[in-house]
Amino acid sequence: MRAKKFLTWRGILAAALAIAGITVLLWPNIPAEATTVDRAAASSGPVSVCLVTANAPDRERTVRVAPWAAQVLLQQTRSYEGPCASYGAPSALGDGAVRTYAQIAGGKPQTVGITFPKSTFNNLPTAMTDGNHCFDMDGNGTVDPHTECVGGHERPLELPAQLTSLPNMPLKWALVNFNPMGHGPHGIYDTPHFDFHFYTQSKAERDAIRSGPCGLAINCEDFATATKPLAPEHMPKDYKDNGVAEAAMGNHLVDMTSPEWGTEKFTQTFIYGAYDAKISFLEPMITKAWMEGIAAGTNPNRCWPIKQPQQWQVAGWYPQEYCIKYRANRGDYTVSMQNFTNSAG
Structure with missing residues (x-):
C-alpha cells in the first residue's frame, strides 16, 4: 500500500x-x-x-x-x-517510420542516433532488395536479386540541422538498410538485420558509387577507389580490409575480433566504411531478432565501445560508444552513438 x-x-x-x-x-x-x-x-x-x-x-x-x-x-x-532531441524528417518503414535524432548540450553532441517505433517491425519488406542497386554480373540478360543486387531496402535520412551546423561535426547524413535475408559472407551476416549508417562522406559522393561487375555489384573503377588502403594510423584498431566493396556504399572494414568471426552467432557489431582511402561511414549493424529480444526483456539495453583509429583524418567530434535500447514508456527503439570527444582538442 x-x-x-x-x-x-x-x-x-x-x-x-x-x-x-x-x-x-x-x-x-x-x-x-x-x-x-x-x-x-x-x-x-x-x-x-x-x-x-x-x-x-x-x-x-x-x-x-x-x-x-x-x-x-x-x-x-x-x-x-535529456536533454531534448532535435529530429530529422521520418521515412516510412514497415508499419512505422525511421528518423534521426541528436541531443546537444552546450554546443557539444551528446547522442546521435536513429529512433523508430516498435510497429516498424510489422509488415517489413520480404524481398531480398528494393532493386535499386543491381547489375547483371554474369551477363546472362537477367538479374538475380540474391547475387546481383545489394543494399537491401534503404532509407536515406537527413541529420538534424542543429547537429550538422555544429563546428567540427564530421557527420553529414544517415542511411538505414533493412536486409530481410541478410547478406554475405555466408554463415556470418546472412540473417535478417538492419544496417545503421552515419556518413562522413557526402550523399552526392556516395550516390556516385556506381553498380558494376566487380566486388559486390560495384563498378570496377569504383571498386579500385573503394579499396585504396588507409594509412595505418587511420585504420581503427583490430579492423581489417577484406575488399568487401559494394555499389552505392563503398568498402567495409570489419573488426575480426567481433564475436561472429569466432564461435558465436551474429547479433550486433560495428562496421567502418571506407572510400578513396578515407573513412566514409560509421555503422552499427544489428539483427532483427536481437532488437526484438530487447523489447521482450531477454536481451539487455546496453552500450559497446567503438574502437578508434590512432588518428582521425578529419578532426572533429567522434563517438566512443554505440548503444541499442528499447524505451518501453515510449514503445520505441533507439540505435545511437554517444560519448563524443573532439579529436581537434
Whole structure:
C-alpha cells in the first residue's frame, strides 16, 4: 500500500510538472513515502529529463529534476533522458517510420542516433532488395536479386540541422538498410538485420558509387577507389580490409575480433566504411531478432565501445560508444552513438 501511495504521489507530480510547465523541480524535497533508494539518489544532484506527456506527445521540454523524480517521469510518462532531441524528417518503414535524432548540450553532441517505433517491425519488406542497386554480373540478360543486387531496402535520412551546423561535426547524413535475408559472407551476416549508417562522406559522393561487375555489384573503377588502403594510423584498431566493396556504399572494414568471426552467432557489431582511402561511414549493424529480444526483456539495453583509429583524418567530434535500447514508456527503439570527444582538442 505504501509503494502504491508513493507511485500515486509521483504520478500527481508528473502531471503537475506537465500542466505548470515547470523547468526546475525544487530539490531535494522528497515526500515522506520515498524509499531509502530514492533518498540516496537525491543526494547525487538533479538530472536532465526531456518531459513528454500523453496529452502533448509532440511537445518536449528539458527539465532539471531530482533523480527520484526522473525515475517517475521515465516510468509514467513518455519522457526520456535529456536533454531534448532535435529530429530529422521520418521515412516510412514497415508499419512505422525511421528518423534521426541528436541531443546537444552546450554546443557539444551528446547522442546521435536513429529512433523508430516498435510497429516498424510489422509488415517489413520480404524481398531480398528494393532493386535499386543491381547489375547483371554474369551477363546472362537477367538479374538475380540474391547475387546481383545489394543494399537491401534503404532509407536515406537527413541529420538534424542543429547537429550538422555544429563546428567540427564530421557527420553529414544517415542511411538505414533493412536486409530481410541478410547478406554475405555466408554463415556470418546472412540473417535478417538492419544496417545503421552515419556518413562522413557526402550523399552526392556516395550516390556516385556506381553498380558494376566487380566486388559486390560495384563498378570496377569504383571498386579500385573503394579499396585504396588507409594509412595505418587511420585504420581503427583490430579492423581489417577484406575488399568487401559494394555499389552505392563503398568498402567495409570489419573488426575480426567481433564475436561472429569466432564461435558465436551474429547479433550486433560495428562496421567502418571506407572510400578513396578515407573513412566514409560509421555503422552499427544489428539483427532483427536481437532488437526484438530487447523489447521482450531477454536481451539487455546496453552500450559497446567503438574502437578508434590512432588518428582521425578529419578532426572533429567522434563517438566512443554505440548503444541499442528499447524505451518501453515510449514503445520505441533507439540505435545511437554517444560519448563524443573532439579529436581537434
